[in-house]
Amino acid sequence: MSRYDPATVEPKWQEAWEKAGTFLAKRDPAKPKYYVLEMFPYPSGRIHMGHVRNYTMGDVVARYKRSCGFSVLHPMGWDAFGMPAENAAMEKGANPRDWTYQNIADMKEQMKPLGFSLDWTREFATCDPEYYGQQQALFIDMLAAGLITRKNAVVNWDPVDMTVLANEQVIDGKGWRSGAEVERKELTQWFFRISDFADELLAALDGLKDWPEKVRLMQSNWIGKSKGLSFSFGVKGAPAGFETLPVYTTRPDTMMGPTFAAIAADHPLAKALEKDNPEIAAFCAKCRGMGTSEAAIEQAEKLGYDTGLKVTHPADPTLELPLWIANFVLMDYGTGAVIGCPAHDQRDLDFARKYDLPVIDVFKPLGSDESVGKTAFVPQKTEKVRYVQWHGAPGTEITCQEAMDRTLALYEEKGWGEAKVQFRLRDWGLSRQRYWGCPIPVVHCDACGVVPEKKENLPIELPADVSFDKPGNPLDRHPTWRDCACPTCGRPARRETDTMDTFVDSSWYYARFTAPRATTPTVAEEAEYWMNVDQYIGGIEHAILHLLYSRFFARAMQITGHLPKTAIEPFDALFTQGMVTHEIYMTRDERGRAVYHLPEEVEDGKVKATGEAVTIVPSAKMSKSKKNVVDPVNIVDSFGADTARWFVMSDSPPERDVEWTASGADAASKHLSRVWRLAAEVDARGAGDASQDLALIKTVHRTIAEVTAGIEGFAFNKSVAALYGLANAVQRTDASAGAKRQAMQVMAQLMSPMTPHLAEEIWDMLGGKGLVADAEWPRADPAMLVDDEIVLPIQINGKKRCEITVPKDLPREEVEKLALAEDGVIRALDGRAPKKVIVVPGRIVNVVI
């Protein structure tokens, strides 16, 4: 072979690993373990560059840790339940099960050639009955442990299709298929009682030292612990049972500034009022025709309806406020009722201005008497302000926090209300009115009520014979599937037809990988050995829901005896990687509509087939609709897996988005060929001058240090840069063949996590023993990392003007003397004495003039 040929080399080494069982995870008490996990994919049918990037990162870590002597678990599976399978069934008549398993087979075939060090023997899909049956067992245990409850919740209801819609299926308040105005509908649903764990999930975030700060912050804000005032308005002329209106506010200091009260359209009082008031009923209906997503509700135009009722202030019953129904009040948070203090809340202010409600300043900035105009005055709670309208003496200058504390104390003392800790986090509704999910293992019996299924009857399998010709849940209209015997009394009963949210599936798969074939959800000794996940890698889009649910589940599994106490935080370290993006190529058709073109259809800014010039839209997340996708299969076919892997590890820091460019892929491929050539010609090139060996060896050690630091610190792009540097050094050196051979062997090892096939090939070529995958990771000799002389930059007033080369330990005074003797410094001083000379040893000299 005279040049590097990935098409023959890559399959050869994949077979060698397979044959040797190199990547099978083995429980080995003699070794420390390392569990690296990438978020498992949804089986859409095609892998994309985002997957390649995600799994290559995990693979780099897995292979590196293996070389460092760890017993590594690096598994892969499929997040296989979900709506796309049902959509495919509706659109193409496919069976969700067949569609999903075919996609899994296709994606696996696309992934295999990438050479990931995965233990495929542990593979499973969440739609395997063996998996979801164990999930049902977990559900039954959690129900028994009081971790699950049943209550009402609102869903998006499509009145034409007679079906529940996901938020993404509601577009501008209309159903995506029917186009009908969506309604909010109340259903009885199952809930995980995650809000019972709110404080615990919040407090434990502090212990997650190896999670990104931003993720911990996002979760903390999501849980949303607040301390505020809980009180009740009196309601004059209210329907029976609504004489008082409970309210929660996080701003007790503004209790003397409200000018209205407002309740949600779903509030029980609103429902009571609409019964005999058609106008209120019409207004509430309008509010409910908006979908359930918080974003939609908060961005909608603020609308209100004055009920005509008055509420009375707890501290002064003579103080009356109008009671409104408003579309921006959320029933899910607090009590579904708010006080409106327009001066100090922008949303309340917008509402007050729109409906001509008064605005009362509660406090003003220090040294200003200006009243609130268009912008609400909302200072930091730690900022001092002057209170003009509150319970204390007018003109008091204190921080908002202090005023809140004092007001709270006053209300508690007088019995007007009480301090209350409130969380934003709600219970996790898990019921879905869909087919393609894990059936909830409960039975409805006329005699016994709602009872859990017996464990020996698990798994409760989904029926295969279902039709999607009608909207709605096929389980509901299946002729026989619902029929069953009551597990308690044995009489005929009906199965629950709701299935579980797919977030349940992904909330414990990490634990299942430790014993994927077990007939219980987990096996103690396996979980003890492998848990926790040492390094979890995935997209930032999962920062809140998936990760929070997984944290809850690990706790629930510990309580129900399925995980050890040590595993209640399942992910020791988390890394969130960026997306892979690409330019978008667009032309317009005769009617001016955008037409998108795949990258391979475009050359030199023109559509290959027609020669038409394309408009280049800046990089965006790869998406099918914009056609800015690069298929990893094509890249592997034309360049090999190592090129794709090398590319996605190069240039961009892993947490940031990376833009795929054709020239970048070319460059990656060229570099790998160059490395191969350097290895092949190691004895033939250069002058063979042994006096140059030390310089090369020093470079080798510096590279070991940099590559290692890069991998450890999730800065693979810096590892790649260091490896380019080593290749340049080997290429240019005139050192002896022996030194170069040694350098190239180290190169093979350092490259092996990223480009494992090429690494095996050159390791073999240079006479390395066994597989490079089994070789011990090289160590940098600290003595080789220091230089005797250093270059010190000299600044004049903070700007670099010249530099001096000095021995590394030269004393400060000597450095200063040398610096002041430099031509550039003398010129700048122009005979004057410097005001100050700052010498930072080993770093810099700054002469201040």
Place this chain on the structure above:
RNA sequence: GCCCGAGUGGCGGAAUGGUAGACGCAGCGGAUUCAAAAUCCGCCGCCGCAAGGCAUGUCGGUUCGAGUCCGACCUCGGGCACCA
């Protein structure tokens, strides 16, 4: 709307508060070649003949020194509980 990020040459990016632009791409010049491909060597932020000046989204601040720290803003991206 709310929460969280990110903005540095033509491009991707590097830089414990201490030489801004490592490394790579593109470009330019050269070597090799009958020619090309491939490969190798060199140059490469902007303005300026130069001295020098200007440059890390914008504006302000702290510091001997700011891409880095602080404040305000702009733009783009992620999440908002039934997409996964």
